[in-house]
Amino acid sequence: DANPLDGQVALVTGASSGIGEATAKALADAGASVGLAARRESELQAVADDIESAGGEALVVPTDVTEESQVESMIDTTASELGGLDILVNNAGVMLLEAVADADTDNWRQMVEVNLLGLMSATKTALPVMKENGGGHVVNVSSIAGRMSMATGSGYNATKFGVNGFTEAFRKEVTDDGIRTTIIEPGLVDTELADHIPDEDIQAETEEWVDSIEPLTGEDIARSIRFAVSQPQHVSINEMLIRPTQQE
């Protein structure tokens, strides 16, 4: 089926760059109308323009996922403007790598608020809309860092392990509601994620690592998400770990 998501509405957070941008485009290409959420409105508009030029439908929903009221209006606006909500991709995230000894606790707080609490409140707010529609699919972008920790990962690992724990608990609560969950665990993907690492040495090491192997692209992850959300309703792909072939 060339357009397995025809007639469906998807919402992607962190759609202004990287994995989120590629995922929004892939879901639009599969036929979904797509809400685009993140803070940078001009980047979202550029993604929407690309989707519309390719014949798809997109809605820009500027949102800071750390503000609960903005998360609520993100869901409400998408559902009312696009006609429901079938697929929520919680992808917005930041990776502020620091050793525990050197960590700025404001960076920990930001990671918890974006990567974990933002995802949790978006899931909670989407739930009644999905229940009313008779089903839905929540895709949570975790990481390989949600399964194994690394030195300097402290805060980031804590949020991604948290995403996995939250998602599995949520899955058990909604099996009777026709709601599916998928945890996506990418390995190294070449995006803007490392640009925000506060520690210069750790940022330089991360960039060297990206240059030392052939990393994944946002599109590589988007294909897996498209696959997971295009399965028949009785099939629930709950977890996908995707590494670059050269990653240890």
Ligand code: NDP
């Ligand atoms: P990018 O930095 O390219 O994308 C991050 C996205 O999150 C941006 O669209 C950004 O938009 C958005 N975002 C950040 N803070 C907020 C906020 N407060 N409110 C709303 N949106 C926000 O990196 P990636 O594409 O790599 O990251 C996407 C996800 O993939 C993250 O959850 C990351 O942890 C995960 N991941 C990435 C890996 C990698 O190697 N790159 C590996 C494993 C997982 P804006 O700034 O406009 O708000």
